[in-house]
Amino acid sequence: MSATVLSGKELAAAVRADVAERTARLVAEGRPPRLVVVTATDDDASAWYVRSIVRASANVGLVGDVVDLGADAAPEAISARLAELGADPGVHAIMLQTPLPGSTALEEMASSIPFEKDVDGANPLSLGRLASGLPAFAPATAEAVVALLDHHRVGLEGAEVAVVGRSNVVGKPLAHLLLDRNATVTVCHSRSKDLASVTARADVVVAAVGRAGLITTEHVRPGAIVIDVGTNPTADGGLVGDVDASVAARARAVTPVPGGVGPVTTALLLRHAIEAAEHS
Numbered sequence: 373m374s375a376t377v378l379s380g381k382e383l384a385a386a387v388r389a390d391v392a393e394r395t396a397r398l399v400a401e402g403r404p405p406r407l408v409v410v411t412a413t414d415d416d417a418s419a420w421y422v423r424s425i426v427r428a429s430a431n432v433g434l435v436g437d438v439v440d441l442g443a444d445a446a447p448e449a450i451s452a453r454l455a456e457l458g459a460d461p462g463v464h465a466i467m468l469q470t471p472l473p474g475s476t477a478l479e480e481m482a483s484s485i486p487f488e489k490d491v492d493g494a495n496p497l498s499l500g501r502l503a504s505g506l507p508a509f510a511p512a513t514a515e516a517v518v519a520l521l522d523h524h525r526v527g528l529e530g531a532e533v534a535v536v537g538r539s540n541v542v543g544k545p546l547a548h549l550l551l552d553r554n555a556t557v558t559v560c561h562s563r564s565k566d567l568a569s570v571t572a573r574a575d576v577v578v579a580a581v582g583r584a585g586l587i588t589t590e591h592v593r594p595g596a597i598v599i600d601v602g603t604n605p606t607a608d609g610g611l612v613g614d615v616d617a618s619v620a621a622r623a624r625a626v627t628p629v630p631g632g633v634g635p636v637t638t639a640l641l642l643r644h645a646i647e648a649a650e651h652s
C-alpha cells in the first residue's frame with residue numbers, strides 16, 4: 373500500500389484567496405500593504421524564492437518590493453537598510469533572505485527588523501516571544517508544517533512528534549508551535565544518538581535538515597505521518613526533499629516535494645504581510 377499524498381496546493385490557494393480579499397480592503401481604504409524582501413546573495417534557491425514571493429504578491433494585489441544589496445554587502449549596510457525600512461510607515465512587512473554574505477548571522481541582522489514587521493520571524497525577539505506565548509510571527513516554513521497538518525486533519529493533541537533539524541527558521545520555532553498544540557515534541561539533529569530509534573516511535577515525523585534521502589523506511593513507524601520540509605536541488609534541475617521515496621510504502625501519509633510545504637510557506641508569508649499591514 374502506498375501513502376496518501378498530503379498536497380499543500382489547495383491550502384496555499386485558500387490562504388492566497390483570503391489574503392487577496394483582505395488586501396483589496398486595505399487598498400480601498402488607501403492603505404496599500406507593502407512587503408519588502410531584502411536579499412544579499414546570488415544563491416539560486418533564494419533567487420527562486422524571491423521571484424516566487426514577488427509573483428505571488430502581485431497575484432494577491434500586495435506590493436512586493438525587492439531590495440538587492442548584492443552578495444558582497446557589509447553587515448552594517450544590511451542592518452542599516454533593515455532599520456530604515458523598519459522606520460518607514462509605508463513598509464508593513466520585511467523579510468531578509470538567507471544565505472547572507474560570509475559569516476553574517478541572520479539573527480544578528482534581523483534584530484534590526486521591528487518585530488511587528490518581522491513576517492518571517494527572523495528577529496530573535498520574535499522567536500523569544502513565540503516561545504513565551506506572546507504575539508509574534510513564526511517563520512513561515514515552521515507555521516506551514518502545522519497548517520498543513522491541520523488542513524489534512526492530522527490530530528496533534530497528545531501526539532508524539534519527532535522534528536529532525538534544529539534550525540532557528542524551522543526546527544526550534546516548530547517545536548514551540550507543536551508544544552502550543554499539546555504535542556509531545558522531540559527535536560533531533562545531526563548529533564542525535566540513534567536517530568531512527570527516536571523517529572520510529574513518532575506518530576508524526578518532520579524532516580527539516582536539507583539533506584536528500586536522509587529519512588528512510590527504518591526511520592518511520594508503519595502508519596506514521598511524514599512531513600518533508602527539505603528542498604534539495606538535484607543535478608537535473610529538479611527538487612527533492614529529505615525523505616526517501618521508499619518511505620511512501622510504509623507511512624500512512626507523506627507530503628510531496630515539490631507541492632507540499634513549499635507553496636504553503638509562500639502563502640503564509642503573504643498572510644503575515646497582510647496581518648502586519650492590518651495592525652499598522
Ligand SMILES: Nc1nc(=O)c2c([nH]1)NC[C@@H]1CN(c3ccc(C(=O)N[C@@H](CCC(=O)O)C(=O)O)cc3)C=[N+]21
Nearest residue numbers: 417418421468469470513603611630631632634635637
Ligand atoms: N529567511 C529565509 N526564509 C526562508 O524561508 C527561505 C530563505 N530565507 N531563503 C531561501 C529558502 C528557500 N525557500 C523556499 C520556499 C518555498 C519553496 C517552494 O515553494 N518550492 C516549490 C517548488 C519549487 C520548484 O519547483 O523549483 C514547491 O515546493 O512546490 C522553495 C524554497 C525558503 N527559504
